[in-house]
Amino acid sequence: MPFPFPPMPRLRQFIFLLLTCLLVLSMQKGAYSQFRKAQIEPPAREAEAEEEVQAPMTADEGADKNRFYDPRNPDHATLQKGEEMRTQLPLDKRGAVDWMAALRSGAIKPRTDLTNSKPHQVLNLDIILKNTKEMPWVRFPHNSHTEWLACSNCHDSIFVPKAGANEISMEKIFRGQFCGVCHDRVAFVTHNSCERCHSVPHANSKQWW
Ligand code: HEC
Ligand code: HEC
């Protein structure tokens, strides 16, 4: 029997129990302070900090809650409010603004820059992304995007400009990567709108929504 345990099982049990008691006691006294819960005081709030830091909003929220407006701005009273804007724009089936319909109807006319100095560089090229399992394939329309976005909004920082070169998944989109840089944030929300991207049925696809 190896040191320090004596051969008798009873005595061995007793010593083990004694050691456990000692350990618990010494922890309470603070000898093993690393086992205690960390007690960190939250940093004191700065007295002059007026504004609360707000969590980022999803695409739907901003229009409802007028939180983009700064009431201290002298032009606050003259600015059009979100609710009023919504009454003049087409809505999608979820009741959110359908921005593509608004663009096509001419209700909005996005500029390329502050002075609208040059026209949009529209690219009429659809990319079909087929790594979608049982969901219909995804049709990415360059057209709809480049009617108001520049190539540099996506290439190369979000997408390598080569069909199939980007490893996109729904998880990454939900986490705000690839399509999720804009969709769920400023462009239409992905949940409940699967069919807007997964719009190309194939032999094994099931339409379940
Ligand atoms: C903004 C566009 C968009 C929307 C909306 C969207 N998806 Fe996707 N989805 C994609 C893209 C892009 C891929 C990757 C395709 C590829 O790489 O070939 C993908 C891939 C997938 C895949 C296969 C890969 C994986 O991540 O498992 C499934 C399953 C899927 N989507 C389900 C859904 C469901 C369910 C919804 C609705 C809740 C949805 N998607 C909404 C763009 C979208
Ligand atoms: C909203 C984002 C977005 C914008 C804006 C955008 N692209 Fe793309 N582009 C994509 C995506 C997504 C793909 C497909 C990537 C994939 O399949 O992995 C792609 C692919 C491409 C490809 C590869 C095509 C092929 O067959 O391999 C070219 C070329 C390209 N884009 C050029 C452009 C040009 C030029 C512009 C501006 C006029 C532009 N893109 C604007 C997202 C965008």
Ligand code: HEC
């Ligand atoms: C740089 C921002 C950005 C990225 C990245 C982006 N989109 Fe979009 N997308 C938009 C905007 C803005 C609209 C128009 C606003 C809306 O419909 O909510 C739009 C609209 C769409 C539409 C509707 C087109 C129509 O004609 O009705 C589809 C489909 C779409 N995106 C698919 C995708 C897919 C798939 C990806 C990823 C491969 C993607 N988008 C990546 C910004 C983006």
